[in-house]
Amino acid sequence: MANLRKVPPKRDENGYGFQGRAAYFDGPNPLVLDSGKKLDRFSVCYTTYGQLNKDKSNAILICHALTGDQFVAEPHPITGKSGWWSNLIGPNLLIDTNRYFVICSNVLGGCMGTTGPAENNPGTGKPWGMTFPMITIRDMVRAQALLMDHLGIDQLLCVVGGSMGGMQVLEWASVFPERVFSAIAIATAPRLSAQNIAFNTVSRLAIMSDPDWRDGEYLSQGVFPSRGLAVARQVNHITYHSDNLLQQKFGRMLKEKSNPAFVFDAEFQIESYLKHQGETFIDRFDANSYLYITRSMDYFDLAMEHGGYLPNAFKQSRSRFCLISFTSDWLFPTHESISIADALQNVGAPVFFAEIASDSGHDAFLLDEPAMNSALSGFLSDISTKRF
C-alpha cells in the first residue's frame, strides 16, 4: 500500500484544472458557517454538462455522496474510471444533457478542488488540516447556492442526490424553498442514526490512530495516514452492501485454492475485495476530508434545525419531491424515507415515494437499477412538463 497519496489536481493560472473539465468558482464574500466560524475565502470546483437554456429553467444540480465528487458523468481524473452516475447522465440518457443543464460541485470540505482541509489556508499558506472549521451539510448547500448565483440560476429545475447527496437535497428544499422546483432524494435520511454515527466514529478513530495522521498535519510533514484511511473506508464500505449481496457475490469463496491455507493473508474473496477498496480509495481521497465530511453527516439533523419537528423544515417548501429507498439498504433503511414522506405530507407538499426491491443495499443508488431509473424517468418527465 502506497504511503504517500497522489496530490489532487490543482487549478492552473486559467482557473481550470482537470483538463479543462472542471471549473472553479471563488466565493465573493466570506462564508458564515453553522458552527459560527467563517471562511474568509473559499472556492467551489464543479463540472457542467449540457447548455443552460434561455430562461434558465433547465438546470439540474447533482449532489454527491461522502466519497463522491463532481466527476459525475465523465472519467475520474485520478482513477480514470467512469463518472459515478455516467449511466444516468449524458446525451440521450435518463438525465439527458441535450435537454438539461447539469451541474455537479465538489462539496465544501472535499478534496477535489473545493475548499477543504487539504487546501492551503490563504491566511497561513499552509494546509488547513485540523484548523479547517467544522462544516455542516447546510454549509455545503449554502456554498452551492452561491455557485448557482454565479451561474445566474435563480431556480433549479431539480436538485438530485443519494445518501449524503440526498441530505443536501433536503437542505436545499428547506433553506432555499423558492429555488427548488423539484427535489429527488435517494437512499437518505433526515438525520443520522446512532448506528450510522457509530460506524463514522470508528472510521475516524482508525484515521486518527494512524501515527502518520500527525494530528492532521500529515501534508506539511510529507506523510499520509494510508493505513488508517484504508481501514476507515473498509468499515464504511461494508455498510454500503447488503448481507445478501456479499453472500451471493463472495460467499465463502476462496481466492484461488479450494482448501484454506490457514494464514492471515487474504484467503477469502471478500478479503481481497475489501483490500482493493482500501487501496484504491487512499489514492483519491484526503484523510482529513474524510473526517470533516463524516462529521458533517453526524451533525445532520433536519428536525433539530427546525425546533425538533421535521415538518417545520418543509413549511415554506414549494418543491415537488421524489423519494426513493431500497429494500436491502440497512444503512438508510426505508423507514427513514418514510419519515421524510410523512413530514412532507404533513405540510401538504407533493411527494412521490418508491421503495425499490433490490438486493444491492445502500449502494443500489449508484447502480443500474431499472425500477429506480423508471421512477426517476417518470418523475423528471412529469416535472419537466409542469415547468416548461
Next chain:
Amino acid sequence: MANLRKVPPKRDENGYGFQGRAAYFDGPNPLVLDSGKKLDRFSVCYTTYGQLNKDKSNAILICHALTGDQFVAEPHPITGKSGWWSNLIGPNLLIDTNRYFVICSNVLGGCMGTTGPAENNPGTGKPWGMTFPMITIRDMVRAQALLMDHLGIDQLLCVVGGSMGGMQVLEWASVFPERVFSAIAIATAPRLSAQNIAFNTVSRLAIMSDPDWRDGEYLSQGVFPSRGLAVARQVNHITYHSDNLLQQKFGRMLKEKSNPAFVFDAEFQIESYLKHQGETFIDRFDANSYLYITRSMDYFDLAMEHGGYLPNAFKQSRSRFCLISFTSDWLFPTHESISIADALQNVGAPVFFAEIASDSGHDAFLLDEPAMNSALSGFLSDISTKRF
C-alpha cells in the same frame, strides 16, 4: 488510552492462578490441529462450579464467545465485573450449580491462561506471537474434550454456548456425538457469512496496521497495539447491537450539552460508549488472540467439514438440540439457526428451536431475556428428566 496492557494472570507453582478459582489442565500429548500443525504442549485454564455427581451425569460445559472467557459465573479477575453469565449460572439459578457440575474453559488461542499467542512457546521461551499455529473451532473443542477426559467425564449432560460458543456446541455434537447428551446453541450459525468475515477482516487490519503491533512481536518489545485493538473491538461491537437498540439507548443524544460544540471529540453519547468499549477491552484482551480467534471463526464452516452438506455433520448425532435465535440479531440472523434446525431434522435429530423477540441484537444471549431463560429452563428440565 493506556499503551501497555496489563499482563494476564499467570499460573503459580501450585498450578492455580486467579485466587484459586481457575484450574489448569496440561495436555498429556501433542495436539494435532486442523491446519496440519501440532502443539507439542498445551494447557487449558478453566473454572468449575458445583459438584460432579457419582455417575458423572450432571456435567454441563459452557463454551464462551470471541471476547468471553472462563469467568462465566464469578467476578472477572481483571475487570472485577460479574461473570458474563452469572445471571444464569449459580446456586438456585437457571443452571443450578446445586444440581449441575458446570465447567467453562478458556478457548485454545485465548489469553486467559489457555495456550495462545500471548503465552510463551515452550520451545523458545518467548511469546508465541504470530508463530502460534492457526487454530479452528474444532481444535478448541478437541482441547475441551481432553479436559473432559481429565475430569473423568465421558458424556456431558449438556454443551451450551452463544455466538462462537454456539459454533463450539455444534462441533461437539458433530465430532463427539456420543459424548453430548444435549446441546444448546444460541445466536449462532453453521458458518460465517461474507459480511461476518468482512467485519473480522477490517478488525484484524486495524490491529495489524498499528505500528505497535510489530508483526505480532509487541510482547517481547514491551509495547501493545492498543489503538488498533480498540478500533477492532469497536467495529465488532457495533455489530453486537441492533440499530433499534442503539437508537433507543443513545439516539442522537449529546453527552452533556444541548447544542453541539462542532468538535471531533466525543460529542454524542454513542461516541463515548464506543470509546469506553475500546478502552476497557484493551485492558483484558490480547491483540494476537483477537487475530487468531476471529480467524478461527472465519474458517468455521460445518458443512464444508462434511462434504459440503450440513446434515452430514449430524449423521452420527445422538444429542437433543435446543437452538435459539433473536429477531434483531443481524450478525447471526434467525435464518442461520433455521439452516441448522433443517439439517438436524434432515437426519431425524430431536430439535427444539425458538426465535426470541428481542430488540437487543446479537448480544441478547448475554442479557436477561425472559423468553430465552424460559426456553432454556424448559429444555434443561426436560433433558434432566430424560437423563436422570
